[in-house]
Structure formats: C-alpha cells, structure tokens
Amino acid sequence: MTTTPPHTGGFDLAAIRAQFPILSETVHGRPLVFLDSAASAQKPEAVISAMAETMRHQYANIHRGLHWMSERTTEAYENARDLIAGFLNAPSRNEIIFTRNSTEAINLVAHSFGSMLKPGQAVLISEMEHHANLIPWQMLRDRAGIELRVAPITDAGDIDLPALEALLADGKVALVAITHMSNVLGTITPARQIADMAHAAGALVLFDGSQAVVHHRTDVQALGADFYTFTGHKLYGPTGIGVLWARQALLEDMPPFLGGGDMISTVTFEKATWAHVPHKFEAGTPAIVEAIGLGAAVSWVDAIGFEAIAAHEQALTTHALARLAEVPGLVVTGNPACRGGVVSFTMADVHPHDIATLLDRNGIAVRAGHHCAEPLMRRLGLSATARASFGIYTSKDEIDTLADTLVRIRDFFV
Incomplete structure (x- = not known):
C-alpha cells in the first residue's frame, strides 16, 4: 500500500x-x-487502503496470538506506535498510549493521575476549553475534592497570561490543562510559555492537541509538555483511535485506568499485577485496524x-x-x-x-x-x-x- x-x-x-x-x-x-x-x-486513499488491506489480508487479534496472522498484525499495530512516537518526537515509544480519542485520553489522566491528587490541590484550565477538557476535571473535583480554577481569556481570544500566572502563584495547582489550539477561535496558545509558567509554580501541564496537531509540527519535548493528547479522525485518520502521550515516569507512577485483558502481568483471585507501560493503560482488545490507519495517516502527513x-x-x-x-x-x-x-x-x-x-x-x-x-x-x-x-x-x-x-x-x- x-x-x-x-x-x-x-x-x-x-x-x-x-x-x-x-x-x-x-x-x-x-x-x-x-x-x-x-x-x-x-x-486519503492511503488510510482507506491501509485499513482495508489489513482486514483483507492479515487481520487477527494482537499480542496474545502465536500464529502468523497475529504476529503480523501485532507488528503493524506496534509499528503505528513507533510512527506516532516519531511524529510527536516522544523520547520513548512506551510513552504512546492508544485511546479512543482525545476525550478518553483526558479522562484517563483525570482518573489515573487525578486519583493521586489530594483535597486542597487544584487543576487549572482556561475559558476556551472544549467540554472534553472541562467535564473530566469537574468530575474529578466532585469526586476528589480538588479545586478547579479557570484562567480567563482576553476579548481578542488569547489566554490572559498574567491572570494565569496569578492563579498559579499559591503553589496549589497540580496540573494545568490547556488547549493547544481552540476549536472555536482558532487561537494557537503559547504552549511553551504556559509550560514554563506551570513548571515554575510546581505544576505539570497537559495540552489538548486535538486541533493543533493537524496544522503544524508538534514536538512534545520542545513544548515542555508532561501530557499531550490528540485524536485520529481530525488528522486524516479513522474514528475510534486517539493518543495520550505522557512522560514515562508519570505513567509508571499512575494506576491503571481500565481493568481487563492485556493490561495485566499476573492474575490470581486475590490480586493482579500490571503490565509495563504502555500496555498497562490499554485494557482489552484495542482498535487494531484503526491504529494501523492512524499510523498510515501520520506517514502520509509526514511525507508532505x-x-x-x-x-x-x-x-x-x-x-x-x-x-x-x-x-x-x-x-x-x-x-x-x-x-x-x-x-x-x-x-x-x-x-x-x-x-x-x-x-x-x-x-x-x-x-x-x-x-x-x-x-x-x-x-x-x-x-x-x-x-x-x-x-x-x-x-x-x-x-x-x-x-x-x-x-x-x-x-x-x-
């Protein structure tokens, strides 16, 4: 193909x-x-063909199979992870977690990283967030007793950076979760500046890259991000597949989001132990064909x-x-x-x-x-x-x- x-x-x-x-x-x-x-x-035809060819000629469930079809499909699925790691300039392929979309990726962070937050800590978002980067933090606030702070925007539609900095000043913010590009205003936020401000105040930073990743090169290391999310269907790929990138040290510390097959190392009736990242966060049969389609989309965009x-x-x-x-x-x-x-x-x-x-x-x-x-x-x-x-x-x-x-x-x- x-x-x-x-x-x-x-x-x-x-x-x-x-x-x-x-x-x-x-x-x-x-x-x-x-x-x-x-x-x-x-x-594009490259994505359509990659998915169709997978289903026509090599489809099988992945990771657990010992037969040729499973091994070939596993290789294609994991190759997509490699492609996306390169696409984001991630330090390690193990930092790429496949999710259904950005919404699920942000929910994963809210549930897993969020479970490590304590009452009195805060999450800081902005006035221009998509509901996907608002509702999970409201749910965390109501569940865990953390504070949800909202940075204002200017009348022009930019983040009010002095106001954001003031909201960070007391050192209680554990995470800043901000869009990298507004889906309404088109605003491209000054991500590196926001990351530096967050880190100076002792906070981590998550960028919702659902829009931004489509329009310009995204380098998670250059951005200074701790978490980055995007969704495949906006990047000329299929629906039902998205990505959470996070620093490996964070992923190692975070508890799993969902339980079931493929995210375990050992299981007894008394307890279970977890697989290494990234599989720790990919419970059950994943969106195999869709991940391969997203890999094709990333290759296609990179070629241009x-x-x-x-x-x-x-x-x-x-x-x-x-x-x-x-x-x-x-x-x-x-x-x-x-x-x-x-x-x-x-x-x-x-x-x-x-x-x-x-x-x-x-x-x-x-x-x-x-x-x-x-x-x-x-x-x-x-x-x-x-x-x-x-x-x-x-x-x-x-x-x-x-x-x-x-x-x-x-x-x-x-």
Whole structure:
C-alpha cells in the first residue's frame, strides 16, 4: 500500500485533493466544499487502503496470538506506535498510549493521575476549553475534592497570561490543562510559555492537541509538555483511535485506568499485577485496524511535510479573513495573536443554524452551534456561531465560494 503522496518538490494541492475520493462527490447537485475539518477530517486513499488491506489480508487479534496472522498484525499495530512516537518526537515509544480519542485520553489522566491528587490541590484550565477538557476535571473535583480554577481569556481570544500566572502563584495547582489550539477561535496558545509558567509554580501541564496537531509540527519535548493528547479522525485518520502521550515516569507512577485483558502481568483471585507501560493503560482488545490507519495517516502527513502544510493553511486563513470581511453584516469571532485554520463567525439577522443549512443547499459543509464549548460562548456573549475550518485539501477557490454564497444568503434575509 502507498502512503507517500504522488508528488515531489513543493505543495501540489491538486495532487493532494486527488487522493481524497470523497472530494469528487456532489451535494444537492453541487460540488462538495468541505469546510468542517475541525469536527472530523476526510480520509486519503492511503488510510482507506491501509485499513482495508489489513482486514483483507492479515487481520487477527494482537499480542496474545502465536500464529502468523497475529504476529503480523501485532507488528503493524506496534509499528503505528513507533510512527506516532516519531511524529510527536516522544523520547520513548512506551510513552504512546492508544485511546479512543482525545476525550478518553483526558479522562484517563483525570482518573489515573487525578486519583493521586489530594483535597486542597487544584487543576487549572482556561475559558476556551472544549467540554472534553472541562467535564473530566469537574468530575474529578466532585469526586476528589480538588479545586478547579479557570484562567480567563482576553476579548481578542488569547489566554490572559498574567491572570494565569496569578492563579498559579499559591503553589496549589497540580496540573494545568490547556488547549493547544481552540476549536472555536482558532487561537494557537503559547504552549511553551504556559509550560514554563506551570513548571515554575510546581505544576505539570497537559495540552489538548486535538486541533493543533493537524496544522503544524508538534514536538512534545520542545513544548515542555508532561501530557499531550490528540485524536485520529481530525488528522486524516479513522474514528475510534486517539493518543495520550505522557512522560514515562508519570505513567509508571499512575494506576491503571481500565481493568481487563492485556493490561495485566499476573492474575490470581486475590490480586493482579500490571503490565509495563504502555500496555498497562490499554485494557482489552484495542482498535487494531484503526491504529494501523492512524499510523498510515501520520506517514502520509509526514511525507508532505508540516512546513508546507502550515504555509498552505496560513495562506488559506489569511485569505478567508480577507474575504469574509467583505460580507455585509458578518463578524468574525475573536482576533487572536496566532490563529490556525478555524474561523467562527456570526451574521446580522441570520441565525448560525440557518447559515449552515443554506450553505449546505449549495454544497458547502460548515459547522454551526456552540462547538462543545458552551462556557466559551457565554464568555463571548454568543449562543452559537457558524464555523468554517480548513484542511490540507482546502483551496482558495472553495473559500471564495463560501464568501460569495454568504453574500447571497445575506441578501436573501435583508
């Protein structure tokens, strides 16, 4: 199976788009314009083929089998772990834990690391967090009696760093859990600066990389992270697979999250002992085919190169902000210092749900609603926004189609 894009020497958008079969589809008789990649990205043929070929030619359960099929599939599954360790520049492959998604990865940390926290300690998040990086900490607060602190954001949509530093000052914060890139505002947070501030105050730091890992190179060592999470389906991989990276020393100290097969070393009716990491945190039969698909996605993205991807998506974002500024009555949400390929907006006299519905009638897929970030919406004084989000396959022509269609929608309502 081929995981390398069929182009060399530069970013060839046409060649990249040709590898996504779904982009040839039509919606309501119009060419599909897919601008909802922040929710879930489309899949290249390399990922589709890797998963199909696994199921056609080598599928078996892994780790415990002694036959050829099991050994071959185990090798492919563990190779995906190696690929992802390299992708994140993790010091050790054993620091890569496969989960279902970022949500499960954060819940794992909240339950396992969180069980080691004591009343009087605190977890610090921000106002711009996705519910996946809020609800697990609320549940931990209610279960364990820890304090949950919330760092404010500025009106532009950036983390208020002086306020965050003040919330760290008493030394009670055990963990800072912050998005690396907002799924609503597109804000790319100053991760290294936040990590340094957290460590200076005696706290560990977790970054929710669900959005960020798609758009630019992520080096967990350079970031100074202690935990990092991301989900496969936004990175052109399948659903049902995500990753928790954590420093091995932390994983060794943390108790297991789930109990069952494959996470044990020995079992009697009286007690059990745990497998070494990473298997200590991977109970039961994992998402085998999905992990192999994520490995293929990582290889495919790496072959293109994040420098080219980041430059392409930054150009798209700049173009989108310019074109949307031309739409009467449209207001882009936030103006962060550093924005990734996510642009949320409202339009006077037109509800975001109506915007999304009418765009869909023209073949354009966007997201509308609170984007699983209700507290952030309240901070912004909004109930919902429409959101256009870009992927490696997005073109400026598609953004022009979005802007031109929004003008027609505005004219219809006015």
